[in-house]
Amino acid sequence: MFDSTFNFSKSLEFQQFCELSAEIGRNPLLVQGAGGNTSIKEDDLLWVKASGTWLSEATEKKTMVAVDLAKLQQVMAQNDERVEKPQYFKADPNESLRPSIETVVHASLKHRVVLHVHCVETISWAVLENAEKLLVTPLKGLDWVFIPYRRPGLPLAREIQSKITEKTNVLILGNHGLVVAADSIKEAHQLLLEVHQRLRRARREVTIPKSNVALPAESNYRDAEFFAQGIAHDTISLEKVEKGSLYPDHVIFLGSGVQLLDSSTTLEQFEQNQPESLPKALIIPDQAVLVHKQAPRGTDEMLLSLTEVAARLQPNDRVEKLTFNDEAALLNWDAEKYRQELARRIASA
Numbered sequence: 001m002f003d004s005t006f007n008f009s010k011s012l013e014f015q016q017f018c019e020l021s022a023e024i025g026r027n028p029l030l031v032q033g034a035g036g037n038t039s040i041k042e043d044d045l046l047w048v049k050a051s052g053t054w055l056s057e058a059t060e061k062k063t064m065v066a067v068d069l070a071k072l073q074q075v076m077a078q079n080d081e082r083v084e085k086p087q088y089f090k091a092d093p094n095e096s097l098r099p100s101i102e103t104v105v106h107a108s109l110k111h112r113v114v115l116h117v118h119c120v121e122t123i124s125w126a127v128l129e130n131a132e133k134l135l136v137t138p139l140k141g142l143d144w145v146f147i148p149y150r151r152p153g154l155p156l157a158r159e160i161q162s163k164i165t166e167k168t169n170v171l172i173l174g175n176h177g178l179v180v181a182a183d184s185i186k187e188a189h190q191l192l193l194e195v196h197q198r199l200r201r202a203r204r205e206v207t208i209p210k211s212n213v214a215l216p217a218e219s220n221y222r223d224a225e226f227f228a229q230g231i232a233h234d235t236i237s238l239e240k241v242e243k244g245s246l247y248p249d250h251v252i253f254l255g256s257g258v259q260l261l262d263s264s265t266t267l268e269q270f271e272q273n274q275p276e277s278l279p280k281a282l283i284i285p286d287q288a289v290l291v292h293k294q295a296p297r298g299t300d301e302m303l304l305s306l307t308e309v310a311a312r313l314q315p316n317d318r319v320e321k322l323t324f325n326d327e328a329a330l331l332n333w334d335a336e337k338y339r340q341e342l343a344r345r346i347a348s349a
């Protein structure tokens with residue numbers, strides 16, 4: 001990027017924006033792995049996190065990519081399917097990074113700075129059946145709206161555009177997360193912390209004994225990081241997350257739902273029964289959370305997210321799961337093929 005169009009990326013404000021992005025990215029209660037994204041608008045450009053990059057690395061690696069905002073907004077106004085391909089709107093054709101699929105969320109808001117996080121406090125409300133009603137009290141006085149779950153990309157952007165006003169600067173995305181917006185980096189950060197604080201829920205403390213599962217060297221699995229182990233030791237959490245998925249990143253990074261090893265099957269049998277379709281994560285209740293050795297970077301962080309969200313769900317909470325069609329759409333699967341694949345996996349487990 002030698003053209004002066006991109007000079008903003010060398011400014012102090014851009015550096016501060018990257019520093020805030022990294023700070024948010026390092027807080028696992030706000031962002032896990034490659035999830036979440038931030039943006040800042042300057043002149044005709046929207047600088048947004050690139051797909052697959054980690055916010056936590058925003059000051060160390062190239063993380064932000066410039067998008068031609070006018071071109072994107074024009075296509076959004078026409079309800080054009082090209083909105084689903086944010087790479088089409090890259091301001092620099094030589095840029096190898098692709099803008100996040102959630103770029104349209106950022107472009108939907110007029111504010112200069114937009115922060116989108118998978119805040120575990122917010123998600124623990126946003127997965128409840130009556131979330132919108134329940135949030136009225138804790139968010140009183142803020143210009144917020146509740147956005148029912150829609151697939152990230154065009155469907156989510158359309159829903160946002162139909163709900164917001166000029167003043168809206170807090171979006172609670174059903175079964176997904178939080179978006180805050182402001183005209184300065186400082187204000188956006190303060191608003192994010194305020195909502196995170198207002199939505200704090202009681203968290204069950206779980207005692208995690210040191211893993212007592214002896215994993216044979218030839219197993220495809222390893223112990224998950226300690227921070228992701230809690231869910232195996234909390235019956236209420238397991239009940240809440242069993243059968244289905246709560247939010248998109250779970251489906252994208254871990255697959256559908258969570259797989260539990262039932263007490264009548266050994267790990268060895270489990271691995272032999274379905275060698276072609278072993279899940280990325282496997283939970284042995286009361287014992288351990290295991291991660292497939294070939295699972296991509298970030299899998300442990302996604303399990304941490306699940307652990308933290310589930311530990312905030314109370315026994316009487318009525319939890320809304322993503323539908324079968326929601327999951328298939330996230331994975332770009334034909335719904336019927338996806339149903340058959342899931343049925344096959346369940347049958348061989």
Ligand SMILES: [Zn+2]
Nearest residue numbers: 036102176177
């Ligand atoms: Zn998201």
